[in-house]
Amino acid sequence: MSQIEDYLTQVANHVQQNKEKYVTLSHQLHEHPEIGNEERFACSQLTHALKEAGFEIKIDIATHPTGFIAVKDSHKEGPSIGILMEYDALKKIGHACGHNVIAMMSLGAALATASVMDELGGRLIVYGTPAEEGGPHGSAKESYVREHLFDKVDACMMIHPFHTTAPTQPTLAIRKINFEFFGRASHAAAAPEKGINALDAMILFYNGINAMRQQLPKGVLIHGVITDGGEAANIIPAHTQASFYIRAPYFELCETYKDKVIKIGEGAALATGCTFSYDESLNCVKQMLIIPSYEKLFVEEARRLNLEVKTKNCKSIGSTDAGNVSQVVPTIHPTIKICDEPVTLHTEAFKAAAHSQQADQAIRDGAIILSRIAVRLLMEPDTLKEIKDDFSKVKQNLR
Numbered sequence: 001m002s003q004i005e006d007y008l009t010q011v012a013n014h015v016q017q018n019k020e021k022y023v024t025l026s027h028q029l030h031e032h033p034e035i036g037n038e039e040r041f042a043c044s045q046l047t048h049a050l051k052e053a054g055f056e057i058k059i060d061i062a063t064h065p066t067g068f069i070a071v072k073d074s075h076k077e078g079p080s081i082g083i084l085m086e087y088d089a090l091k092k093i094g095h096a097c098g099h100n101v102i103a104m105m106s107l108g109a110a111l112a113t114a115s116v117m118d119e120l121g122g123r124l125i126v127y128g129t130p131a132e133e134g135g136p137h138g139s140a141k142e143s144y145v146r147e148h149l150f151d152k153v154d155a156c157m158m159i160h161p162f163h164t165t166a167p168t169q170p171t172l173a174i175r176k177i178n179f180e181f182f183g184r185a186s187h188a189a190a191a192p193e194k195g196i197n198a199l200d201a202m203i204l205f206y207n208g209i210n211a212m213r214q215q216l217p218k219g220v221l222i223h224g225v226i227t228d229g230g231e232a233a234n235i236i237p238a239h240t241q242a243s244f245y246i247r248a249p250y251f252e253l254c255e256t257y258k259d260k261v262i263k264i265g266e267g268a269a270l271a272t273g274c275t276f277s278y279d280e281s282l283n284c285v286k287q288m289l290i291i292p293s294y295e296k297l298f299v300e301e302a303r304r305l306n307l308e309v310k311t312k313n314c315k316s317i318g319s320t321d322a323g324n325v326s327q328v329v330p331t332i333h334p335t336i337k338i339c340d341e342p343v344t345l346h347t348e349a350f351k352a353a354a355h356s357q358q359a360d361q362a363i364r365d366g367a368i369i370l371s372r373i374a375v376r377l378l379m380e381p382d383t384l385k386e387i388k389d390d391f392s393k394v395k396q397n398l399r
Helices: 005-015 021-030 040-052 099-118 138-146 198-213 249-273 291-305 322-326 349-355 357-379 381-398
Strands: 056-061 064-073 079-083 123-129 156-159 161-162 174-184 221-228 241-246 275-279 334-336
Touching: 005 021, 005 099, 005 357, 021 040, 021 099, 021 357, 040 056, 040 064, 040 099, 040 123, 056 079, 056 138, 064 138, 079 099, 079 322, 079 357, 123 291, 138 322, 156 322, 156 357, 156 381, 161 221, 174 198, 174 249, 198 221, 198 241, 198 249, 241 249, 241 322, 249 275, 291 357, 291 381, 334 357, 357 381
Parallel strands: 079 123, 079 156, 161 334
Antiparallel strands: 056 064, 064 123, 174 241, 174 275, 221 241
8 A cells, every 4th residue: 555545544534433423413403503693603613523633723813703613733844724614503593505425524624634744745725714605794714815814725615415426516606785775755645746756766776786686797697686675564664785796707796797787776866865875794605616626635535435427417505705715815615415315405305315314424434535625735745736736727717
């Protein structure tokens, strides 16, 4: 057995020996769902496990109180490898995107890789990233990127549960914007002429966006909800608010349609006599940059476990703020199968799949794949160089 094969076997054995611990914690997270930036139980459990394994822990990262960074440093020369970890749930529906599985695959990989770090050299960095599902101050990875927390990392990785095992697929970028209209309240029956109806403005705005959808190019999606439509039926609404996502295959296209949406809002305000404001400071989501040489490692290691890997006609998961990380460092975000039939994310059916025997097995398989990729990146400088060179080419082609 070659030296690298010995280490690949060691990390796989480490995951297998600790599988039941990861499965138990996965179920605990599933039964204790927490929405973005409120993942206190998950953050506590994950950082405790990492600290026990010798990681140095920092909590409350880039204004995200449940974010953390855990570092295992061999104090020897070598690459810095990042593992991304998600652990937030969806509001009301819980872990219907399988982030409990993501957390355990990443944890298992981190602990297994850490067990050989002193011999291999380099650094391992686990990024605990809250609020991937969005919500108030969501998409923590964008905050981390903005704070330059990936600047000294050579490569990052994670795996997402899905109904197929497949390499990273193209994802959609998202521009998130909140809109508000301000009018003047009045009694709807006694003095309607004295009011300025902010709900009328909001409805014109919403319908204006609907009218524009007919002319949207393929891949561009705009969807939103009215979060405040007024207080009572007998009061002309003085204030309304809505939240919209603009999605597109690349972020620059989101910006083009953002400008069009804002003009629709300005027109609705003019037509009704309201004033209009918007907040575009929310964290955005970028599209994934796909590095074929990096994806090749995932396919090789998944097939080493005899997993059926689909490489053609694959379906994307939609959007992920891992795309933001992929803009600054080579990153993979492949998927691993946890159910036999195509099941849509963010549904009760996928929530059940994330607490299934297949999900438990995926935790073991995914952790082994990630840890073996980490070992190869630490021990195969030519492989890492090829990935970084390919990343530079992909970035160059964007310009």
